[in-house]
Amino acid sequence: MEEIEMATKHEQILNYIADLAVGEKISVRSIAKALRVSEGTAYRAIKDAETAGIVSTIERVGTIRIEQKPANPDDQLSFAELVEMLDARVLGGESGLNKRLNKFVIGAMTKAAMGPYITQNSLMIVGNREEAQQLALENGAAVLITGGFETSQAVIQLANELALPVLQTNNDTFTVATLINRALSDQAIKQDIVTVASVYTPKLQLVVLHPEDTVADYQQLSPVTVPVVTNTGRLVGVVTPKDVAGKKPSMLIDRVMQRDPLTVKPYLSVATVSHTMQGNGVERLPVVDDSWQLLGMVTQRAIANSLSGTAHQGTSDGTFADQVAQQIEAADLSGNNYQFQPLPMMTNSLGALSFGVLTEVVNQAVTAFLGHNQYQNVLVEQMALNNFRPVPLESRVNLAITALELNRSHASLDVDLTSDGRRIAKAVVTCQLLERN
Structure with missing residues (x-):
């Protein structure tokens, strides 16, 4: 009977939270006091509400009632994540912190010129220009004020009414634009990776x-x-x-x-x-x-x-692995020999191919070799790589691959790396072959 009573109290708390207005703050103590339950019961209910997507706990803000998240939200950057990433301060529009960001605009133009660039759920990066801040909010965009500048109470009130965050950071526009651009690129890569x-x-x-x-x-x-x-x-x-x-x-x-x-x-x-x-x-x-x-x-x-068929293709820039893969090509039709042409960005300060890049080159060549042999889902488990001499810029690397053992679930491969007729490295790679059916 005690467990049934606890479950009923639990449901009552969830219903109470669901009836709160979006943007309203809650706490374990306030819930426990309002519904006359223990703080432990209130805590468990709030955690369940967070799992259900109707509340969110945001650093330096607290736990607030939010609009319920969709069952399968796009893996995009949220304004709440921007707060943490930029060490920003929330001036207004707290209830919109869980909205997703799809692009940003730098407000360095006139008010008339910037209008066409502002879209729903975008972010306007601007300094102490209140007319630009207000224009962004009126067109469905959040605002990030750089340089540590404040804004007017009228802008904050509009942000609260529209549930669009107005954030403040001490960083300059170039710094925050660089950080946000990198974060958006990382999120785009994540969307191509299939998760549980x-x-x-x-x-x-x-x-x-x-x-x-x-x-x-x-x-x-x-x-x-x-x-x-x-x-x-x-x-x-x-x-x-x-x-x-x-x-x-x-x-x-x-x-x-x-x-x-x-x-x-x-x-x-x-x-x-x-x-x-x-x-x-x-x-x-x-x-x-x-x-x-x-x-x-x-x-x-x-x-x-x-x-099945989920090999990561990447975006125009893609991941580091994508960039290495683009520089590898088959040297002949056998599928046993590959060539790699290093890019200047892949060298170290001494002008030689870095060890980390060489490891990824072997990884990509092995994956291509196994793909040629109809093994599409490859997970490299272990690699023993001995690097004998540095690989200078502009030198083409040749990779000859020999199968030491190859069965349905595992592969052991010998990789011989040469450049200009000289051996530069030797690798033995063990892979797990992930079955598709």
Whole structure:
């Protein structure tokens, strides 16, 4: 009866929070006082509300009621993340901090000229020009005031009404533009990487058990790994067919379940999770948040399907790995020989190819070799690279690859690197080949 009462109080708190106005601040103490519950109960409910996306805790601001996040939000930069990244101060529009930023505009032109460049959910970077700040807000853009300048109460009031943040930073315009541009580029790269968040089965579509359920309850379900959760949704274990084999139907799940099970977070890449699953011989894993609240389950089949044809293509600039890959080409039709032409940006201060770049060159050549042999999902596990002499700028690197061992799940390869007819390095690489079906 006590657990049922606690669950009811929990739901009452969530409903109370959901009824609050967007932008209103809350705290454990205020919730506990308003609903006459313990601070521990209030804390758990607030964490669940944060998981549900109806509140957010923002550094130097506090916990506030926000508009509910979509089930699968785009992995874009939020204004709240800008606050932390730029060590900025929030002057107004706190309830809009969780909105997503898609571009920024530098307000260095006249008011009439900047109008066409301002769009919804963009960011206007400007100094102490209140007319430009107001124009940005009226057109749906947030404002970042550089140089430590303040703004008027009228601008702050407009920001609060429109739920558009007005931020202040002591940094100059060039510095903040550089930082934001790098962050937007990083976010664009992240969007090309498939994560668990896009492939797991949500909790609402799952059957779960509770510690007070019995073996008989499990036996009525499909013989798969089933998560065990508390009344508040916290994962406490899993049950598999092996766990209940030979057990009495009346035995409690709490006595047979696997405690502290292996779990994954939604932001992990599918390649990382595939490696974890294969290494531990499991086909289903619970997906949890940082508070161990169950979000769903991910299966090896879903991971395998997502790996089919998901080779990262990158953007116009792409990642460092993309830039190295663009400089590698097959030297012949055998698929065993490759050439690499270094770029000036890949050399160190002495004008020689850096060791880190050379490692990535081997990585990309090995991936290309295995791709030629119909292995598309490659994870380099170990590399022993001996660098004998420096590679100067303008020198072409030749890579000859020989398979020492190659089977369905693993590959061991010998890589011989030469330049101008001389051996410059030798590598032995071990890879795991992630299955697609």
